[in-house]
Amino acid sequence: MRGRTLLTEPAIELRNLKKSYPVGNDGTIEVVRDVSLRVGARELVSLLGPSGCGKSTILAIVAGLTSPTGGEVRVNGDRVEGPRPTEITIVFQEPNLLPWRRADQNVRYGLELRGVDPKVMNGLVKKYLNLVGLQGFEKYYPSQLSGGMAQRVALARALALETSIVLLDEPFGALDENTRSILGDELLRIKSFTEKTMLFVTHSIEEALHLSDRVLILSARPARVKDDIRINLETPRTVELRWSPEFQEYKVRIWQSLKDELERDVPEPVANR
Amino acid sequence: MKIPIWLGQIALLLTFLGLWEIVASIEIISPVLLPRFSQTIISISGVVASGELNYHLLITMEELLSSFLIAAVFGIGAGFLIASTKLLRETLEPILLLLFAIPIAVVYPLIAVWFGLGVESKILFGSIYGFFPIATNTIAGVRSTNKSLMKMSKSMGASSTRIFTSIIFPSATPTLITGLRSGLNLAFIGIIFGEMFASLGGLGFLINSSSQVLDSAKVFGLIGIGLLVIVIANLAFNRLEIRSSRWRGEL
Ligand SMILES: Nc1ncnc2c1ncn2[C@@H]1O[C@H](COP(=O)(O)OP(=O)(O)OP(=O)(O)O)[C@@H](O)[C@H]1O
């Protein structure tokens, strides 16, 4: 690992990241404590951890939306100090679609901000709406889309920017098991021909195993990296693989690591004296 | 088959006018207090034919339009400005709401003294009336903006200007339009009040002078004209509201 990084920069690198939020008048809540991790180029790494442990916070920091209280984030070797829309896009936990724009206009949004030529823009919008399987729904308003379709539009909007790094914050979290696994496969398919680096937050062990090259287990808040597990399962991963002994072994191992964290009492926010 | 809503509304209106005519013609109530609907119509036709209505209505419309424009420009401007920073919002919004609660009519005598009996005092008075709902609704509209949308926009590289034009402004629009509607209605009330209280012309002036000579049919007719003005204006706002929130509903 160490030798390889001399040759190629990791796409994402967190060094001793810390984050506390102020609460009330004079309190703070420690959300992230000393997280260090690396995501290599074209790797798909999952962050798995208990609810409220700081996963979204870590992603927001990598996306340049929130500044850390300590440590640093590097993306392709550069220190992150704000959003880098040409390198990173983030798909949030909620679709965050603009309700007054139709599906295709929502996918356009990021491209408009970038100032892409309208002709090119139309092509990209069409391409990515098709890619997430939404042809025929271009003219629908978000209020007319199902939850899964809205999340697909959000995915298309992010992918249309064609950045090398995509951060995904439980993008399929609100969906049923089946839709979720279909979209997961879709994501793998897209990844296979776009050479993207992905940092993927989930609370589903199966989803993490199905998609990832590596799974990082985070501790209960304040988040630390507790385990870093490389998943050596054959690719492409079929649904049947889920019933294989290797898959089950990984599952048990991850579950055991995660279980302690799910049971741990998390510290209350503390007052600064 | 479903009966269209507007048909029901027209039936309701006709029933009301019919009842009015009947009750008034029995003369349980003195005709000075309640003239018949038909008399009202005859009276108002005379006012229209003589050009009297035209003259006064034009004054009122000029005042209303000017007040509304002034109230809209200052109300929307102030609203967005106040909503833009926490400090301004927290200091000014309570003051604004407090001022809104004061019956502004109490300052009209002062305004009439300062600005005279012409259209200026009415325009100022109407503008003040219209300003508050527009400003407070603009602030409320900005506040209703979903913060996550702003974060999403920022992550895609939007500048603050772009965040304003592409997220905050469209989010605030429906509430803002509601504010404009209240602003217009309140400006109208203010103007009619001002005209009745101290002026040389306008619909309110005409109502006031007719009621002083106990010409009830004319007063009723003029009130009807006033209602018509405000109903038409509100219908226009209905259309605007529907247009601006088409995305909420079905295709
Ligand atoms: N802006 C904020 N101010 C104060 N506390 C915050 C803020 N944002 C997040 N937190 C706190 O930080 C902790 C972690 O939040 P975060 O959203 O990162 O968790 P998460 O791991 O993504 O949880 P989930 O799996 O439920 O989405 C929570 O306790 C939350 O209350």
Ligand SMILES: [Mg+2]
């Ligand atoms: Mg989260």
